[in-house]
Amino acid sequence: MRFxxxxxxxxxxxxxxxxIRAAARLLNVASSAVSRQILKLEREVGSPLFERTARGxxxxxVGEMLARHVMNVLQDLDRFRSDVASLSGAWHGxxxxACIESLTESVLPDLIASHRSRAKRVSFTTEVMGSSDVLEALRRGEADIGIAIALRHPPDLRQVALKRFRLGALVAREHPLARRKTVTLEQCLAFPVIQALPELSIYHLLQPLIAQLSETPEPAILANSIDLMRELAARGVGxxxxxxxxxxxxxRDAQLVFLPLDNAGSPVWSDLGIYVRAERTLPAFTDSFLQELVRELGERERRESAAYPHVT
Amino acid sequence: MRFxxxxxxxxxxxxxxxxIRAAARLLNVASSAVSRQILKLEREVGSPLFERTARGxxxxxVGEMLARHVMNVLQDLDRFRSDVASLSGAWHGxxxxACIESLTESVLPDLIASHRSRAKRVSFTTEVMGSSDVLEALRRGEADIGIAIALRHPPDLRQVALKRFRLGALVAREHPLARRKTVTLEQCLAFPVIQALPELSIYHLLQPLIAQLSETPEPAILANSIDLMRELAARGVGxxxxxxxxxxxxxRDAQLVFLPLDNAGSPVWSDLGIYVRAERTLPAFTDSFLQELVRELGERERRESAAYPHVT
DNA sequence: CAGGTTGCTGCCGTTTCGGCAACAGCTATA
DNA sequence: TATAGCTGTTGCCGAAACGGCAGCAACCTG
Incomplete structure (x- = not known):
């Protein structure tokens, strides 16, 4: 099916x-064949598509314009193939x-496990990265679905859903703050804190708030792993x-306590966006999972706002 | 540029x-070449794409699925071409x-004339047809933009905008009803009426209301042309x-009077939808015109609701 | 039944494609 | 500074694909 x-x-x-040579290796053809096809394309478009540098x-x-078109064609071909396959009963693909780290503890593994128990022929590739890399991976066609902190997204991506969750402090059960219902940033900064490095979106959420305070936090630990930060908090480090x-x-195991953060009386929000390429129709089985993902995140958003009510 | x-x-x-032979004539190639390409496609997809009947x-x-993919590819290729062309300053295309008849008197000619005075290299093809044919023309890729009565549209079309206008009675200046501000259907049916044939959407808007009334309208004239109906009303026929x-x-020339129709105290709405194919990115110059069209119809909707205020 | 369709299929020349080997230009390493 | 390794490009040539021509059977329309 290569028409x-x-x-x-x-x-x-x-x-x-x-x-060119790397592409030739990837395609299992001679590099000369690849070179000639590129030259032929450039001749037909009437403009160079690549800038030749010494290494690559x-x-x-114009090349980026064509790349966009080619991506549309190949992704739509993919959808067509899966449409034809699903016609003969075989739902597979x-x-x-591409998602940020916050999803790996519960949301994504739960969803994937649940989905695979119903559709065993659908397999998954998941890659964890920063929010801006998520968007970039989508734009380059390296991912079908992206979950990231809701930044301003480029127009070639579509925000399927936007869910907001409360940012909060994570402390061990024995921590002095653990008995409170909510905390303010000032209350937290009286203790050692585990700060996020700038590559994490949490940094960009908290930094402006910290900057407003008079005192600077006691230096404790800087990290770039959600997982590591969580484990450190569980061990009472900060x-x-x-x-x-x-x-x-x-x-649930009561090792950690989550305390919603209040800043000047109002919650601190972390907005989670679900993205897909705008100029693309997803295969049916992908779209089905996407709907489940949106539903699940919406459900968690609902449950959270029920557990920690707030005035808007 | 045929890659x-x-x-x-x-x-x-x-x-x-x-x-196949008609396609061959269209493409200026031998019919055998076309036949072979189709057979080759069917061999690669692994399933017949056409049903061979005695004449055609x-x-x-599966063929319809491929047709959808092919249309996506060719329309996106078209957009790519115009993107490249616009890079060298040439905005043309x-x-x-495809639209219903109501637009031909003022909206469309005004807009096209205004647009062409600014972008002389953009040309237009307009075709007037019924609402369901408008949607069908879009689905088949025979039109870029469709304007029709807002029915339930198929999922492969996208409703860019929805504007509502008041359905009203059209009478000559000398008509007994002409001095009123608004009219009810019952008041109109006391006079000869020019009724729309079922192929016009007006028929489907009015028929359920007429059916509710006890009296049946005095038979006068049945027509399927908005234009003809308007001219008949101007001549005092009904x-x-x-x-x-x-x-x-x-x-404006005060030959005709428009009287908003009231039914049981509430206006009778005619919803106008603007449609494009969902799985498609429009060329820049097309999208630009589309925005103007939406703006213009919105403006007329606003002006009308200002002229004939109503409670919602 | 004749005259027009329709799609399909050998045959054959032309075009295109891809592999091999060689070339020039560049970079990094010794 | 020389060498090894990388880059993209280009003749050459065999193989594959494409397209035109003519003829086939099947069908509809007079």
């Missing part, structure tokens, strides 16, 4: 690898997810800051 | 013409519009029913 010119597949491979190729402006999403199991 | 397999272009031509070919289910959109110029 498209080899040129666009070759172009796609060259764009991804950034090199970079897209020109791979869903590629106060960590996260959404409740990442600690649902652990708080 | 796609001939097979998909041939398939597209066969789908449109419904015949009809799409199978053709915008194909009462016609339309939205105000089609008579803006004539009412």
């Amino acid at each position: 498209h010119s080899p040129s666009i597949q070759y172009f796609h491979a060259v764009r991804r690898t950034g090199s 190729l970079t897209l020109t402006t 791979t869903i590629s997810i 106060v960590a800051f996260q959404t409740q999403l990442g600690i649902i199991r652990l708080s | 796609h397999s001939p097979s998909i272009q041939y398939f597209h031509a066969v789908r449109r013409t419904g015949s 070919l009809t799409l199978t289910t 053709t915008i194909s519009i 009462v016609a029913f339309q939205t105000q959109l089609g008579i803006i110029r004539l009412s």
